[in-house]
Amino acid sequence: xxxxxLLAYGLPGLPLAVLGLPLYVYxxxxxxxxxxxxxxxxxxxxxxxxxxxxxxxPLAGYVSxxxxxxxxxxxxxxxxGMPWLLLxxxxxxxxxxxxxxxWLLLGTLLAYLGWTLVxxxxxxxxxxxxxxxxxxxxLAASREGFQALGVLLALVLPTWAGIAENAGASLRLLFxxxxxxxxxxxxxxxxxxxxSVQLFGGRLSWPDCVSLAPTAP
Numbered sequence: 001x002x003x004x005x006l007l008a009y010g011l012p013g014l015p016l017a018v019l020g021l022p023l024y025v026y027x028x029x030x031x032x033x034x035x036x037x038x039x040x041x042x043x044x045x046x047x048x049x050x051x052x053x054x055x056x057x058p059l060a061g062y063v064s065x066x067x068x069x070x071x072x073x074x075x076x077x078x079x080x081g082m083p084w085l086l087l088x089x090x091x092x093x094x095x096x097x098x099x100x101x102x103w104l105l106l107g108t109l110l111a112y113l114g115w116t117l118v119x120x121x122x123x124x125x126x127x128x129x130x131x132x133x134x135x136x137x138x139l140a141a142s143r144e145g146f147q148a149l150g151v152l153l154a155l156v157l158p159t160w161a162g163i164a165e166n167a168g169a170s171l172r173l174l175f176x177x178x179x180x181x182x183x184x185x186x187x188x189x190x191x192x193x194x195x196s197v198q199l200f201g202g203r204l205s206w207p208d209c210v211s212l213a214p215t216a217p
Contacts, residue, residue, distance in 0.1 A: 001135055008192040009126055010142030012078075015182040016119060017150025019089065022174050023111060027092060030167040031104055041101050049108040056116045064121040071195045074125035077117045078186055085114025086179060093175040118186070129193065153177070 001009075032042040060077060067073040088111025095103060126139045157177060158170035 001130060001139070005192055006138055006142045008189045009129065009139050010146040011185040012118075012122055012182070012189055013143045013146040014150040014153070015178045015185060016115075016122075017147040018154045018174060018181070019085075019115075019178045021151060021154040022093065022171055023089065023115075026167060026171065027108075030171060034167050035095065035099065037101060037104065042104065045101055045105045045108065048105065049112050052109055053112050053116065056113055057120065060116045060120045061124070063117075064124065073195065074121040074128075075190045075195075077121045079190065081114045081117025082183060082186060083114070084110050085118055086182070088112070088114055089175055089178065093171040125193070 028039075028042050028046060031037045032039045060081075064073055064077045067076045069076065088107050088109070091103060091107030092111055095107075123143075126143055127136060129139055130136055154174060157173055158164040158166075161169075161173055163169040163173065
């Protein structure tokens with residue numbers, strides 16, 4: 001694959017990684033401590049959202065594999081998931097005054113649904129873009145490199161802006177960082193990357209999937 005295609009595949013990993021740190025690490029503390037929802041309430045809501053993820057993850061894979069247009073099997077779910085992901089993190093990272101647990105639950109469900117629709121086809125796409133082992137390794141390296149950069153940016157951007165001690169301001173900054181980078185990087189990948197090559201001829205049975213689960217990252 002060409003260098004522009006390698007970069008186009010890796011780039012969406014950056015905003016996804018920028019988003020991952022506040023969504024999975026900072027959010028609980030912000031809602032429990034700063035918005036005074038309480039640790040028990042926040043924990044219960046996030047548990048429900050994670051259980052929702054257990055259902056939506058395999059469904060997202062199924063939808064992607066059975067997308068009506070074969071040349072959009074990975075592109076389609078990613079484009080579909082972006083608005084839901086951005087709506088969810090807008091609710092979570094820029095909450096209005098006086099919100100309750102229902103706001104947190106709805107925002108989290110939307111964010112997790114959008115995240116799933118974007119990230120699962122994205123990961124699958126990289127494994128299918130080439131039938132050459134070394135090309136797939138280069139694609140994975142591009143993705144992981146941009147994800148590492150995204151984690152670093154999520155850590156240092158609030159510090160550079162002088163707002164690291166303000167959780168609400170940090171979340172707002174990271175929301176706009178994701179907003180400004182997710183849409184163009186996903187659309188660039190959609191534009192420059194080919195559809196998946198057919199690598200595997202058969203289907204995995206449910207017992208096969210269960211046996212492979214411990215090897216998942």
